[in-house]
Amino acid sequence: MxxxxxxxxxxxxxxxxxxxxxxxxxxxxxxxxxxxxxxxxxxxxxxxxxxxxxxxxxxxxxxxxxxxxxxxxxxxxxxxxxxxxxxxxxxxxxxxxxxxxxxxxxxxxxxxxxxxxxxxxxxxxxxxLDEKEQVGIISDFDDTVIISDVIHKLDLINNTFFKNYKQREVVLGMAERFKKILAENEANETSALFFITGSPKQLERSIDRFLDFHHFPERTIITKKAHGDKADSFFDQISYKESKIEKLITFYPHVKWVCFGDSGEQDKEVYERIRKKYPQHIKSIFIRNVESGEILKIY
The missing domain is CATH 2.60.40.10 (Immunoglobulins)
Known part of the structure; x- marks a missing residue:
């Protein structure tokens, strides 16, 4: 087959x-x-x-x-x-x-x-990214910039497997919000936008096409290595995301990060733990409520 x-x-x-x-x-x-x-x-x-x-x-x-x-x-x-x-x-x-x-x-x-x-x-x-102080964005993907309905498993399956990236629903206004934040940096600076998602690397191309289709800024997409040498844990999303965020913070010590996530998983808890550990590196945190669609600034 x-x-x-x-x-x-x-x-x-x-x-x-x-x-x-x-x-x-x-x-x-x-x-x-x-x-x-x-x-x-x-x-x-x-x-x-x-x-x-x-x-x-x-x-x-x-x-x-x-x-x-x-x-x-x-x-x-x-x-x-x-x-x-x-x-x-x-x-x-x-x-x-x-x-x-x-x-x-x-x-x-x-x-x-x-x-x-x-x-x-x-x-x-x-x-x-050069060594100037600048603002960067760390964002989740599912239910933060794309409607996936992770908490409703049948809807999640339908969105993931039965729709292509041109048919998926974008969270309205997110691309413009990201562009406005990155515009705080000097003109011609490299886009400091990083998506950290638990999706496997096999889906990276679909994610990238979706972000292009909806005119998101230039970005780096960090996906999960599901198998092979040094594979990421399939179930432990918290440790996976925390380790990737910490790597970015230490890799770019001059960047102040604006973090975006959603209430469907544990993004709020992850970002708050990171903020307590690296308070000087986190500028603000926004969480999208998956039920109401409202995006709240929690820090």
Missing amino acids: KKILLFTLFLLNPLLSEDTIQVHTCYGNAHELIVEGRLLDENLFIERSQSDSKSTNLWNKLGQMLNSEIKNTPMTLVLDDKPYFTISDDEGYFLFNIHEKNNSFVNKQSLQLFLNERNLSRSCLALV
Whole structure:
């Protein structure tokens, strides 16, 4: 069944280098870059239409979840003509963590990724925040900027598997709210917007397309590694989110964060614990009530 599904998806959407070398996160500070992604043998993402049926959406979503990875394979990253090397793990995931004490990375650092055994390459831009004081945003995704109905499980299943990103409902006004906050920074500053979601990395592309479709600012999306080496816990959302937020705070010590979440899970508790631990780094906290839709400032 899996082979038939993957073969059909390949015929519908031929393989490109961006499909084989998938970049999940690509960001950095003045002296460190983090590039994460996955090597895959098939194109799992097909562009969607607002008229797609539920069965079409389910078929496509299953295609995103069923992966044929390129495992234990050498990769090269080239930055300013300097090569860096890594090897994908048993699930095809790769990580480059580049430290340059004597150099300073620029706001949008261009780099090139190579998969030599397939004669494939792709470029990407690392979103780099300089060392100026600025305002950043840390946001949840489900029920914070997109209506998912996490607390109503049947609605959650319907939204997740039977609707595509063009059919999903956005939380009105959130894109404009984020743009207004980021406009407090100097013009031409790199967008300090980070989404931290418990969704698996297989859905990162759908999330990114949704945010593009609704005109959200440039961003970094941090998704959950559900399997493979150093997999994130599937059930412990609190520890997962806290660890990712703490990493951003220590990685960008000059940023004052505005945090967004919702009342459907435990975002309020997570943010309040982080604020108590790092009070000088949290500027404000907003929580969206999933029942009323009201967005309240709690700090």
